[in-house]
Structures are given as structure tokens and as C-alpha cells.
Amino acid sequence: xxxxxxxxxxxxxxxxxxxxxxxxxxxxxxxxxxxxxxxxxxxxxxxxxxxxxxxxxxxxxxxxxxxxxxxxxxxxxxxxxxxxxxxxxxxxxxxxxxxxxxxxxxxxxxxxxxxxxxxxxxxx
Amino acid sequence: xxxxxxxxxxxxxxxxxxxxxxxxxxxxxxxxxxxxxxxxxxxxxxxxxxxxxxxxxxxxxxxxxxxxxxxxxxxxxxxxxxxxxxxxxxxxxxxxxxxxxxxxxxxxxxxxxxxxxxxxxxxxxxxxxxxxxxxxxxxxxxxxxxxxxxxxxxxxxxxxxxxxxxxxxxxxxxxxxxxxxxxxxxxxxxxxxxxxxxxxxxxxxxxxxxxxxxxxxxxxxxxxxxxxxxxxxxxxxxxxxxxxxxxxxxxxxxxxxxxxxxxxxxxxxxxxxxxxxxxx
Amino acid sequence: xxxxxxxxxxxxxxxxxxxxxxxxxxxxxxxxxxxxxxxxxxxxxxxxxxxxxxxxxxxxxxxxxxxxxxxxxxxxxxxxxxxxxxxxxxxxxxxxxxxxxxxxxxxxxxxxxxxxxxxxxxxxxxxxxxxxxxxxxxxxxxxxxxxxxxxxxxxxxxxxxxxxxxxxxxxxxxxxxxxxxxxxxxxxxxxxxxxxxxxxxxxxxxxxxxxxxxxxxxxxxxxxxxxxxxxxxx
Numbered sequence: 001x002x003x004x005x006x007x008x009x010x011x012x013x014x015x016x017x018x019x020x021x022x023x024x025x026x027x028x029x030x031x032x033x034x035x036x037x038x039x040x041x042x043x044x045x046x047x048x049x050x051x052x053x054x055x056x057x058x059x060x061x062x063x064x065x066x067x068x069x070x071x072x073x074x075x076x077x078x079x080x081x082x083x084x085x086x087x088x089x090x091x092x093x094x095x096x097x098x099x100x101x102x103x104x105x106x107x108x109x110x111x112x113x114x115x116x117x118x119x120x121x122x123x124x
Numbered sequence: 125x126x127x128x129x130x131x132x133x134x135x136x137x138x139x140x141x142x143x144x145x146x147x148x149x150x151x152x153x154x155x156x157x158x159x160x161x162x163x164x165x166x167x168x169x170x171x172x173x174x175x176x177x178x179x180x181x182x183x184x185x186x187x188x189x190x191x192x193x194x195x196x197x198x199x200x201x202x203x204x205x206x207x208x209x210x211x212x213x214x215x216x217x218x219x220x221x222x223x224x225x226x227x228x229x230x231x232x233x234x235x236x237x238x239x240x241x242x243x244x245x246x247x248x249x250x251x252x253x254x255x256x257x258x259x260x261x262x263x264x265x266x267x268x269x270x271x272x273x274x275x276x277x278x279x280x281x282x283x284x285x286x287x288x289x290x291x292x293x294x295x296x297x298x299x300x301x302x303x304x305x306x307x308x309x310x311x312x313x314x315x316x317x318x319x320x321x322x323x324x325x326x327x328x329x330x331x332x333x334x335x336x337x338x339x340x341x342x343x344x345x346x347x348x349x350x351x352x353x354x355x356x357x358x359x360x361x362x363x364x365x366x367x368x369x370x371x372x373x374x375x376x377x378x379x380x381x382x383x384x385x386x387x388x389x390x391x392x393x394x395x396x397x398x399x400x401x402x403x404x
Numbered sequence: 405x406x407x408x409x410x411x412x413x414x415x416x417x418x419x420x421x422x423x424x425x426x427x428x429x430x431x432x433x434x435x436x437x438x439x440x441x442x443x444x445x446x447x448x449x450x451x452x453x454x455x456x457x458x459x460x461x462x463x464x465x466x467x468x469x470x471x472x473x474x475x476x477x478x479x480x481x482x483x484x485x486x487x488x489x490x491x492x493x494x495x496x497x498x499x500x501x502x503x504x505x506x507x508x509x510x511x512x513x514x515x516x517x518x519x520x521x522x523x524x525x526x527x528x529x530x531x532x533x534x535x536x537x538x539x540x541x542x543x544x545x546x547x548x549x550x551x552x553x554x555x556x557x558x559x560x561x562x563x564x565x566x567x568x569x570x571x572x573x574x575x576x577x578x579x580x581x582x583x584x585x586x587x588x589x590x591x592x593x594x595x596x597x598x599x600x601x602x603x604x605x606x607x608x609x610x611x612x613x614x615x616x617x618x619x620x621x622x623x624x625x626x627x628x629x630x631x632x633x634x635x636x637x638x
Contacts, residue, residue: 007597007627010618041577045570047438047599048580050618125476128506213490217457218507219480322420 003044011046015054023063023074024085034064034072125220129228133202140198141236144191145243151191152247155184159255184251188244195240199233200311204329207397208319222397230308237304245300295375302382306389310336313389316396340385347377408554408585409433409456414465416451416609425451427609428465435553436582438599440617440628441589443606444636449589450487452606453558456587457484470553480508483552487559489539493532497525497542504546516549519575537568544572548579555579557588561595569595597628605635 005014022028034040037055041048055072058064062080066072075081100110158180206215207225215225314336318329351374409432416426426448433439441449454460456467458474469478491500497520505511520527523541531539544560557576561569569592576586577599590596597603597617605613613635617628624631 005598007594007629008621008625010621011598012618038578038580041580042574045573045577045598047601048577049436049438049601050598053618125507131506132503210488210490211492213459213484213486213488216459217479217482217484219476220507221476 003046005044005046012050012053012057015044015046015051016057019054019058020063020084020088024081024088028074030074030076030078030081032074033070034074036071125218126224126228129218129220129224130232133228133232136202137198137232137236141239144195144240147187147191148240148243148247151184151187152250154180154187155247155251156254158184159251181255188247191240191244195237196307196311199229199237199308200315200329200333202233203229203312204315204318204326208315208325223394226312226393226397229312230305234304234308237308238300241300241304245296298379299375299382302379302386306382306386309386309389309393310340313392313396316393319396336389343381343385344378347374347381406434407432408435408470409587410468411452412466412468414452414455414467415463416448416455416460417463424463424609426455429609429611431604431611431614433554433585433587433602435585436580437601438576438580438586439588440593440596440600440603441587441606442591442593442603442628442632443589444591447606448609449606450558451609453484453556453587453589456556457482480510481553483547483550483555485544485547485555485557485560487562489536489543491531491539491543491546494530496528496530498527500531500542500546501527504550508550510551512549512551516545519545519549537564540564541568541571544575548575551581551584553584555584555586555588557586559590560588561590561592573599593629593632594627600628603628605632607636 003018005011019028028034034055035043037051038048041051044051055064059066059072061084062077063075063084064072065075097110100113105113158177160177203226205211206229216222311333314333315329317332317336318325318327321328411429411431414426414429415424417424429452441452443449451460455462456469456474458479467474470481472478472481495503501511501513501516504516505513517527520542523538523545525534525538525542531542534542547555547557555576560576561572564572573596576588580586588596600617602614602616603620604611620628620631626634
């Protein structure tokens with residue numbers, strides 16, 4: 001996991017973003033067990049209370065569940081994971097689209113551009 | 125916790141204590157050997173032997189004084205380092221009270237000083253006995269009896285102190301204990317007082333020690349003067365009995381003075397370590 | 405009792421000085437918090453830390469640690485890392501561990517040896533044979549191997565190379581217990597701000613700010629380091 005954190009923004013929101021990405025990309029598979037709060041905090045170089053807060057919010061979003069004796073586990077709700085992924089991707093797309101619009105691309109030009117890029121990717 | 129503090133002070137000092145004991149034994153040997161040459165006083169052709177004996181004796185004397193000063197320095201420096209030096213950050217944050225800290229030092233180094241003082245007294249007794257035996261081995265019996273008081277031992281001390289032999293032994297031990305604690309307290313109080321200097325706290329401690337020591341000497345002289353006067357008056361009337369009898373009252377006053385001094389220096393040390401601790 | 409440390413109108417005036425080094429400070433630190441004490445040099449950080457540890461006596465006011473006044477009981481639950489290296493040079497690391505174990509019932513010997521091993525430090529070596537950086541790490545290991553209720557770290561990462569800084573910060577995080585708190589003073593804010601729960605800004609002996617860090621980030625929209633520069637600009 002890459003824990004690149006920006007001190008200008010609240011840390012816990014960034015932790016939530018990073019953990020969400022890990023979950024939706026499948027790096028943390030559904031039903032898998034999380035490392036302990038302290039271990040992850042050490043990895044990320046953050047305060048355990050902050051990591052705990054991120055976990056609490058993930059639990060509110062039901063992306064995570066706590067089993068009192070065994071620990072914390074990623075949800076097995078594939079639909080929820082899919083929805084979360086779409087939400088994140090959507091936000092990324094909006095950013096991209098806005099930028100492209102600033103560059104003067106129309107919607108048609110945008111789609112052609114993306115197709116060309118994807119073809120190049122799959123050829124290469 | 126007090127036991128722990130004492131354990132670590134003992135760990136620090138025991139090797140040095142053995143070293144000092146060894147030095148004292150070596151010095152006693154030198155001193156004793158050199159005084160066996162003292163019967164050569166009258167023979168000019170043995171002048172080299174005599175000079176050798178004199179130097180040997182001076183060497184012995186120097187070693188004794190060196191031992192006293194050296195050990196006092198070690199004790200003082202250790203106290204300073206442990207309480208007020210860099211190590212003070214560790215010592216003063218241990219879960220112990222300041223009283224336990226200096227109690228540990230007083231007990232451990234008090235015992236060490238007691239042992240060293242005792243060894244020194246033994247050494248002096250042995251060497252001066254040897255010395256006077258050799259110096260006066262040509263005297264006849266009656267003259268020898270006259271100077272028998274110069275043989276330092278329980279019997280002669282009892283005569284000097286005006287006590288029974290047992291009483292003299294007790295008194296000597298008591299004086300040794302009180303003297304030991306007082307001398308330690310003087311060092312510790314001086315170190316504590318030295319902390320009041322903004323800079324050069326070590327020099328502050330040295331100066332404080334000199335001041336405390338001077339006060340003690342002055343007090344001791346003031347106490348001794350009436351007895352000295354008494355002695356001179358007695359000597360004038362009694363002829364050539366040289367050694368005065370300092371009666372029990374003198375020694376009681378000495379003990380009392382030491383006790384007062386001890387309490388005063390103790391208060392200085394206690395106050396400095398509990399109320400006014402200001403570590404740099 | 406939810407607080408591990410409470411200061412009540414704490415004031416310290418050094419002898420021969422008319423300005424107080426600490427001026428009427430009142431604050432508390434809760435359990436399980438990592439708190440940063442930030443301020444420029446001479447602001448009173450070290451004075452405050454020394455007072456908490458009983459190395460100085462207050463001119464006025466009260467300090468309580470775990471409910472205790474400063475004394476043997478408070479010292480038994482506080483683990484202190486001074487801003488300088490203070491351990492005797494001619495003892496071995498093993499003897500030092502024995503010393504700590506003798507005096508502190510909360511000393512975790514296994515943890516200490518574990519940390520020494522991970523740094524490949526030979527316990528039988530004498531302290532004076534180590535480099536400055538290693539000595540400071542050893543001191544840190546001894547301090548962090550205690551299961552104390554309050555860890556007080558005075559400038560733990562100043563004068564230390566970046567790799568060592570990372571090690572120290574990871575050690576502080578890894579040592580975290582929900583019932584223990586950490587108070588650390590520093591002026592190297594960028595390195596530590598991500599591990600702080602709360603921050604106290606101290607200036608010329610007065611507390612000018614006491615706040616959870618994340619709230620500051622939200623309210624100010626900038627990092628703690630940037631905000632500090634703003635507040636303490638010369």
C-alpha cells in the first residue's frame with residue numbers, strides 16, 4: 001500500500017480514500033482480514049487514533065465489519081464494493097472531463113481521444 | 125528502592141575500596157619498614173639509611189593524606205555526578221525520594237569511610253608503635269615506662285581519656301562514626317551549596333567546602349581553648365608530665381559539636397535536594 | 405479519571421530573572437493521546453517538561469500526573485526521554501537494562517532486547533563504544549520499553565538523521581497503548597505532525613493554542629507546519 005499523505009488536509013479522510021481504493025481494486029479481497037490498527041498506523045506513519053477513526057467511518061459505510069474477537073474484515077457485499085468503485089471512478093472522471101474541457105475538447109473529441117488511447121494501450 | 129540505590133553505589137565503589145585498602149596496606153608496610161631504621165639516629169655513618177627511612181616515612185604520611193583526600197574527592201565527585209550531573213536526569217526521575225538518594229550515599233560511603241578511617245587508625249597505631257619502639261629501645265625500664273603513653277593502644281588511650289579501656293574503645297568508635305558521617309555531610313552539603321552558583325558549580329562546591337571546613341576548624345578551636353589553658357596551667361604546676369588529661373567532658377563537647385554540625389549540614393543537603401532542585 | 409496530566413496555574417520563574425519561564429499555565433492531557441508541545445526555542449517547552457519530571461520545582465501552581473503530585477509515585481508512571489544523552493559510559497547495555505528493571509516494575513525486558521536485536525546492538529558492549537546516534541537510540545529503547553502511563557519525550561528527533569527519525573517515529577506509534585499518553589516536544593513539525601492527536605502551542609511561557617490536530621487542518625485548511633509558521637512568524 002502506498003501511503004502518500006498530504007499534511008495540508010485531514011489525515012483521516014486520506015486514509016479512508018486509500019483504504020477504499022485498496023478494497024475496490026481487490027488488493028484487499030472481500031472477506032479478507034485487515035491488519036491491526038496499530039500495524040497499519042505504523043506502516044502509514046500516522047497516529048493509531050487517526051487510523052481508528054478511518055476504520056470507524058469505513059464501518060459506518062459498511063465496507064468493513066468488526067468481529068469482536070477475531071478482528072476487522074472487508075465486507076463481502078460485492079454490490080456495495082462495485083458501487084463504491086463506481087463512485088470513486090466517477091469522481092476521477094469528473095476531474096478528467098473538467099480538465100479536458102478546459103483544454104477545449106468537445107464531448108465527441110473526448111470519446112475519440114479516449115478510444116485512441118485505449119487502443120494504443122492494448123497494442124503496447 | 126533504598127536497597128537498590130545502595131546496591132548500585134556499592135557496585136560503583138567496591139573495587140575502589142579494595143584498591144584503597146591495598147594502598148593503605150602497602151603504605152603501612154613502607155611506613156613500618158622505614159621506622160625500623162629510626163634506631164640509627166645516633167650513627168653518622170648510617171646517614172643514608174636514616175635518610176631513606178625519613179623519606180620512607182614521609183612517603184607513608186603522604187600516602188595516608190593522599191588516601192583521605194583521594195577518597196573524599198571520589199565520594200564528592202560521585203555524589204555530584206549522580207545527583208547534579210548529566211546522570212542526574214536519570215537519578216532524579218527514578219521512583220525514589222530525594223531522601224532515599226542521599227540516604228543511600230550516606231550509608232554506603234559512610235561504611236566505606238568508616239572502614240578506611242579504621243584502617244588508617246590501625247596503620248598509624250602500628251607505625252608509631254614501631255617507630256617509638258625503635259627510637260627508644262635503648263632506654264632503661266623506668267624511662268620506658270614514662271614514655272609508655274606514646275604507645276598508642278587501648279591502655280594508653282584509656283589513660284589519656286580518663287576512661288576505662290572499654291569506655292575508651294566505645295568512645296573511639298563513636299567518634300569515628302560521628303566523624304565519618306560529619307565529614308561526608310560536609311562534602312555533600314558543599315556540593316549542594318555549589319549548585320547555587322549560576323556558573324562554575326564545581327568551583328562553587330569547592331569554595332563551599334573550604335568555608336564549611338573553616339567554620340568547623342574555628343568551632344573546634346574555640347572548644348579546645350579552655351582545655352589548652354587548663355593544660356598549660358597544669359603543666360606549670362606538675363612539672364614534666366607532658367600529656368594532659370582531656371577529661372570526658374571534652375570528648376562529650378566534641379561529640380555534641382560534631383552532632384550539631386552534622387545536623388546543620390544535613391539540613392542544607394536536604395533542603396537543596398528537595399525544595400530547591402534546579403537541574404540545568 | 406480521564407486525564408493523565410493536569411497543570412493548574414503553573415508558573416516558573418528562574419532565580420535572577422524577572423520574566424517567568426512559564427506563566428500561569430492550565431491544561432490537561434487525556435489518556436491514550438499523542439500530544440505535541442510546539443514552540444520556538446526558549447518558549448518554555450523544556451521548563452515544562454522538567455517540571456513534570458520533578459527536575460525543577462514550580463514557583464506557583466500544581467502539577468498532577470495520574471492524580472499524584474510530583475514524587476516517587478508520579479515518577480513510577482512517567483517514562484522520560486531527556487533532550488540529551490544521560491547514561492553512564494562505562495556500563496554495558498545489559499547492565500543498564502538490569503538497572504531499569506530493578507527500579508521500574510513496568511519495564512518490559514523482552515521488548516527491550518527485541519528492539520536491541522532488531523538494531524543489531526550487542527547488549528554486552530559498553531555504552532561508550534557506540535556512536536552518538538546509536539547511544540540516543542539505546543536511550544529511546546530503554547524509555548519506550550517501559551509500560552508507562554505517560555511518556556515524555558524532549559526533542560526526540562532533533563539532531564538525528566532522517567532514517568533514525570523514521571525509526572523513532574515508528575517506535576512511538578508501535579508503542580501506542582490506549583491507556584498511555586505521549587507528550588513530545590519538538591520544533592521539527594513536518595516529521596511528526598501526522599502522528600499527533602493534539603497539539604499545544606507555547607510562546608514565551610504561555611499556552612496560545614490547544615487543539616486536536618485534524619480539527620486544525622479542517623479549520624485552517626493547511627498543515628500544522630504551515631499554521632505554526634503563520635502563528636510564530638517573526
